[in-house]
Amino acid sequence: MDSTGHLETDASGAGVAMDAIMRQVAEHKGCGTHGGAGKASCGSGAGENDLPAEIWEKVKNHPCYSEEAHHHYARMHVAVAPACNIQCNYCNRKYDCANESRPGVVSEKLTPEQAAKKVLAVASTIPQMTVLGIAGPGDPLANPAKTFKTFELISKSAPDIKLCLSTNGLALPDHVDTIARYNVDHVTITINMVDPEIGAKIYPWIFWNHKRIEGVEAARILTERQLRGLEMLTERGILCKVNSVMIPGVNDKHLVEVNRAVKSRGAFLHNIMPLISAPEHGTVFGLNGQRGPTARELKALQDECEGEMNMMRHCRQCRADAVGLLGEDRSEEFTTDKVMAMEVNYDLESRKAYQDAVESGRQAKVAAKREELETLAGESSDIRILVAVATKGSGLINEHFGHAKEFQIYELSTSGAKFVGHRRVDLYCQGGFGDEDALETVIRAINDCHAVFVARIGGCPKSDLAKAGIAAVDEFAHEFIEKSAIAWFRAYLEKVKSGEVAHQARGDAAIRQGALLATAE
Amino acid sequence: MAYRIVGSQCTSCSACEAECPNQAISERGGTFVIEPAKCTECIGHFDTPQCVAVCPVDDTCVIDRNYPRHQAP
Numbered sequence: 292m293d294s295t296g297h298l299e300t301d302a303s304g305a306g307v308a309m310d311a312i313m314r315q316v317a318e319h320k321g322c323g324t325h326g327g328a329g330k331a332s333c334g335s336g337a338g339e340n341d342l343p344a345e346i347w348e349k350v351k352n353h354p355c356y357s358e359e360a361h362h363h364y365a366r367m368h369v370a371v372a373p374a375c376n377i378q379c380n381y382c383n384r385k386y387d388c389a390n391e392s393r394p395g396v397v398s399e400k401l402t403p404e405q406a407a408k409k410v411l412a413v414a415s416t417i418p419q420m421t422v423l424g425i426a427g428p429g430d431p432l433a434n435p436a437k438t439f440k441t442f443e444l445i446s447k448s449a450p451d452i453k454l455c456l457s458t459n460g461l462a463l464p465d466h467v468d469t470i471a472r473y474n475v476d477h478v479t480i481t482i483n484m485v486d487p488e489i490g491a492k493i494y495p496w497i498f499w500n501h502k503r504i505e506g507v508e509a510a511r512i513l514t515e516r517q518l519r520g521l522e523m524l525t526e527r528g529i530l531c532k533v534n535s536v537m538i539p540g541v542n543d544k545h546l547v548e549v550n551r552a553v554k555s556r557g558a559f560l561h562n563i564m565p566l567i568s569a570p571e572h573g574t575v576f577g578l579n580g581q582r583g584p585t586a587r588e589l590k591a592l593q594d595e596c597e598g599e600m601n602m603m604r605h606c607r608q609c610r611a612d613a614v615g616l617l618g619e620d621r622s623e624e625f626t627t628d629k630v631m632a633m634e635v636n637y638d639l640e641s642r643k644a645y646q647d648a649v650e651s652g653r654q655a656k657v658a659a660k661r662e663e664l665e666t667l668a669g670e671s672s673d674i675r676i677l678v679a680v681a682t683k684g685s686g687l688i689n690e691h692f693g694h695a696k697e698f699q700i701y702e703l704s705t706s707g708a709k710f711v712g713h714r715r716v717d718l719y720c721q722g723g724f725g726d727e728d729a730l731e732t733v734i735r736a737i738n739d740c741h742a743v744f745v746a747r748i749g750g751c752p753k754s755d756l757a758k759a760g761i762a763a764v765d766e767f768a769h770e771f772i773e774k775s776a777i778a779w780f781r782a783y784l785e786k787v788k789s790g791e792v793a794h795q796a797r798g799d800a801a802i803r804q805g806a807l808l809a810t811a812e
Numbered sequence: 813m814a815y816r817i818v819g820s821q822c823t824s825c826s827a828c829e830a831e832c833p834n835q836a837i838s839e840r841g842g843t844f845v846i847e848p849a850k851c852t853e854c855i856g857h858f859d860t861p862q863c864v865a866v867c868p869v870d871d872t873c874v875i876d877r878n879y880p881r882h883q884a885p
């Protein structure tokens with residue numbers, strides 16, 4: 292059903308109809324692990340009942356594939372694959388692959404043996420680490436020997452860890468059988484176009500059959516290989532996510548077509564990410580002044596594609612050696628020197644016990660949200676607003692405003708709270724919020740929000756935020772995000788109704804363009 | 813002539829190492845180098861030198877004029 296609901300104008304019928312709608316909405320939004328009733332939706336990620344049981348089993352603990360899981364489970368990448376077989380205009384090969392990672396970041400390269408040791412060390416220290424990905428720094432399938440050796444070592448020593456890999460797709464059809472053999476259950480393909488004319492503006496060349504091929508011809512081969520690889524994977528039951536980089540004026544409108552093409556070939560999730568192109572990265576786009584999309588442009592495109600298939604909005608464009616929950620990076624704790632010196636004791640049992648505890652916390656969160664949502668039943672309003680949340684994970688409002696490296700964005704309406712994205716601010720808060728500029732940057736990043744939910748906030752930033760029209764809300768400290776947001780939204784609607792506040796639309800917000808250079812504070 | 817790698821431009825991506833038909837390329841001190849005695853300029857193997865074609869940085873794998881041109885056997 293259309294979860295926004297058409298509001299009945301007939302006064303007597305309204306209550307009943309809205310009740311029925313809201314009940315369904317409440318069930319519809321009941322995301323996660325409760326069994327049985329209702330269609331689940333996790334905002335951007337797929338939910339339990341959207342998917343066949345065996346697929347849900349595969350994704351439920353995967354932070355990149357389930358928006359809901361990304362609050363609870365951690366992933367890591369190992370940088371074992373430096374070579375690449377294509378050239379992208381948004382990439383400078385001094386840095387990590389910009390398809391999958393943040394441009395302007397250099398990851399520490401590892402041998403397969405070092406990578407395997409690192410995975411064990413991390414998994415023993417961070418029990419909620421459930422996923423290992425190989426995403427570069429180049430293309431994993433342009434380095435097949437290193438990539439598959441790493442998978443082989445890890446599947447022997449840590450059989451409970453899920454394996455995934457990300458590729459530009461050029462070499463994919465050649466490796467599908469090996470991917471299946473190593474039990475890789477998730478593959479991400481970056482597909483920015485299905486029209487070679489557009490592709491020629493994104494990819495200057497590919498290295499193919501021992502030749503460098505340029506222009507439209509190169510893009511034609513690339514798109515054929517990508518789509519064939521996608522079909523071959525889905526035929527074998529391997530889950531496929533598609534990443535697309537949104538490049539305004541180049542492929543932004545075209546991505547709707549890409550969305551249709553990948554959906555029809557069985558991709559189960561589509562992640563549209565903003566182009567990040569600062570001139571100092573030295574990429575072709577960066578040097579040409581090609582801009583990235585604004586927050587509103589990105590959201591509009593994601594919304595447009597969402598009618599077609601599940602959209603992913605929590606992608607953090609992680610480093611090729613990222614470690615931790617999405618949005619956090621603990622890679623500094625696990626540098627090669629430190630890892631090689633560690634005594635690792637891999638304990639499957641205690642990892643399982645920990646994950647069971649995480650699971651019950653997660654169910655409590657889902658239940659809290661459902662209860663709160665019921666209080667919205669009977670409310671009707673066209674008002675839709677965005678709010679920002681400072682969180683460290685577990686689905687709680689548990690981060691201090693001044694310590695937040697990113698804010699999660701939720702859209703609130705009478706159908707509930709829906710996760711729609713995140714905004715990074717980490718680059719700017721290194722000096723703390725003592726200086727004005729840092730605060731201004733945060734305001735720019737969340738300028739489209741009516742409120743920001745935090746565990747704590749100082750008096751100064753609070754009043755500056757208020758001046759900018761953003762309410763700082765700290766009365767829900769350490770409570771569940773969605774439950775609190777819905778409660779706050781209900782109160783907001785009351786105030787609008789009583790005339791205490793006048794509802795006003797907010798402006799657009801900026802997507803951070805700088806590179807993440809420092810990894811730790 | 814053999815080919816050589818301009819060390820200051822090499823990103824150490826290793827892409828050339830795997831493509832060389834003569835295993836002439838290896839990592840040394842953080843960047844990649846070509847062993848001139850092993851490099852045949854890909855003559856007899858491919859139409860274009862593979863290291864040049866795959867390298868992401870233009871003008872990084874270049875002709876080394878200190879060596880005589882390779883004669884196809």
Ligand code: SF4
Nearest residue numbers: 375379382388389390
């Ligand atoms: S696939 Fe990745 S590493 Fe290769 S050129 Fe493109 S962005 Fe760079």
Ligand code: SF4
Nearest residue numbers: 832851853854861863
């Ligand atoms: S030109 Fe050919 S033989 Fe010589 S180093 Fe490059 S790839 Fe190897």
Ligand code: SF4
Nearest residue numbers: 822823825826828867
């Ligand atoms: S392909 Fe170019 S950049 Fe990469 S290792 Fe070889 S010479 Fe260096």
